[in-house]
Amino acid sequence: xxxxxxxxxxxxxxxxxxxxxxxxxxxxxxxxxxxxxxAMIPLAFHxxxxxxxxxxxxxxxxxxxxxxxxxxDLYDFRRFLKMIRADLERExxxxxxxxxxxxxxxxxxxxxxxxxxxxxxxxxxxxILSVKIEVDTxxxxxxxxxxxxxxxxxxxxxQHHDKASLLAGKLHAVLARPYTKGRDLYDLFWYLSDPTWPxxxxxxxxxxxxxxDWKGEYPTATTWRSLIxxxxxxxxxxxxxxxxxxxxxxxEYADLLTQENLLSLLTQK
Numbered sequence: 001x002x003x004x005x006x007x008x009x010x011x012x013x014x015x016x017x018x019x020x021x022x023x024x025x026x027x028x029x030x031x032x033x034x035x036x037x038x039a040m041i042p043l044a045f046h047x048x049x050x051x052x053x054x055x056x057x058x059x060x061x062x063x064x065x066x067x068x069x070x071x072x073d074l075y076d077f078r079r080f081l082k083m084i085r086a087d088l089e090r091e092x093x094x095x096x097x098x099x100x101x102x103x104x105x106x107x108x109x110x111x112x113x114x115x116x117x118x119x120x121x122x123x124x125x126x127x128i129l130s131v132k133i134e135v136d137t138x139x140x141x142x143x144x145x146x147x148x149x150x151x152x153x154x155x156x157x158x159q160h161h162d163k164a165s166l167l168a169g170k171l172h173a174v175l176a177r178p179y180t181k182g183r184d185l186y187d188l189f190w191y192l193s194d195p196t197w198p199x200x201x202x203x204x205x206x207x208x209x210x211x212x213d214w215k216g217e218y219p220t221a222t223t224w225r226s227l228i229x230x231x232x233x234x235x236x237x238x239x240x241x242x243x244x245x246x247x248x249x250x251x252e253y254a255d256l257l258t259q260e261n262l263l264s265l266l267t268q269k
Contacts, residue, residue, distance in 0.1 A: 002091045009119045013250050018121045019129065020060040020247065024052070026131055027064055028153035030084050030110060035156060037083040042070030043135065044145055045160040046169055048187060053152050054160060058252040059186060059244070063132040067139035067161070077106045077135060084110060096128075106135040140207035143168075164198045167191050168205040171219070174228060176212045180235050182244030188228075189257050192265035200224060225266045232259060232266075 005025050012018035027049060034040060047065030051057035068075055078099065085095045088110075096111040111130040116122035144162035149155070161169065170191065173184045191197055199221065206218050219227050237259050245254060 002093065006119060009121065015121050016246055017250055018119065019116065022115070022119055022121065022129060023062065023131060024060055025153050026088075026110075026112065026129070028053070028156070029088065030064060030131055030133070031156050031158070032154045033084040033087045034080055035158075036087075037080045038074065039066075039080045040157070040159050042068055042072070042074040043159065044069040044143065045158050046143075046166060048183060050158075050160050051166065051187060051190075053150060053156070054148055054158065057187065057190060058249045059183065059247045060249070061183070061247065063134060066133075066135045067143065068135055068137045069139065069143060069145060069159075072137075075135075075137070077101050077108070081108055081110075081133075104136065104138045106137060108133045140204060140211050142201060142204040142207050144201060144204075162201075164201040165204050167197065167199075168201040168208065171200055171205055171224060171228065172208040172212075175216075175219075175231055176209060176214060180240050180243070182240035182242065183247060185232075185235070185240050185262065186244045186248075186254075186257055189262050189265065192262070229263060229266050232263060235259070 005022060008025060009018045009022050012021055031053070034043070043066040045054075045064075045066055047063065048057065048059070048061035049064055052059070052061050078101065081097055081099060085097060088095050093115070094113055096113055098109040098111065100107050109130045109132050111128050113128050114125055115129045116127040117125045143165040145159060146162040147157065147159050149157045160166075170184065170187050173181070174188060177184065202219060202221050202224065205224065209218060217223070217227065241254055241257070244257070248254065
């Protein structure tokens with residue numbers, strides 16, 4: 001399987017595209033290990049990488065984000081990581097794990113020292129490619145769940161937040177994140193440009209804001225769009241575009257992602 005990664009990356013059109021593709025392949029392999037360990041019974045996949053794997057979002061993503069929606073008795077973060085390490089080391093990958101499970105959000109970096117050099121993606125033997133895993137062990141209440149079988153590098157049967165809840169999670173990020181993240185805006189544009197995507201799970205959105213000490217008006221089914229419009233007024237757009245650009249697929253262009261176009265989508269209904 002490691003030789004497959006070499007051949008996959010060899011088709012890349014640039015070093016950046018190769019790094020994105022290599023990371024995504026490893027994300028798929030990590031998801032496969034989590035599935036075999038039983039992690040996908042208590043955990044629900046969400047966030048940008050979930051959109052990429054489940055719905056073909058045309059941008060790459062760095063992290064694997066999960067919410068603990070099932071029984072705590074079935075959740076063992078370090079055991080899951082142990083299986084990831086064993087699966088990947090068996091195929092010849094050098095693995096370095098950095099784990100922090102002392103807070104509500106458990107996190108780990110699965111690091112691959114020297115892999116970019118080995119894949120001819122870097123001249124530096126010490127360069128590290130990493131995949132971050134985060135699990136919210138006390139997620140806001142109200143998420144809807146779904147299960148989807150997909151194939152992206154490997155075949156996966158993933159429990160995840162449903163469409164309305166995924167959109168609620170992105171709206172929470174746009175409203176509550178203390179800094180501008182262009183990938184949030186790109187994802188929001190992508191959501192809103194699909195007329196079949198359901199309206200957000202407002203209960204989940206309200207609970208998420210409550211957890212992060214939101215001081216403003218709480219969004220409702222009729223006001224969430226106006227709150228997002230207000231938030232967009234304070235965004236430095238050029239900075240947002242610069243943040244997003246390295247993660248787009250080679251054929252995907254950012255030309256349509258303008259403040260005017262996003263505001264237009266928000267005010268269509």
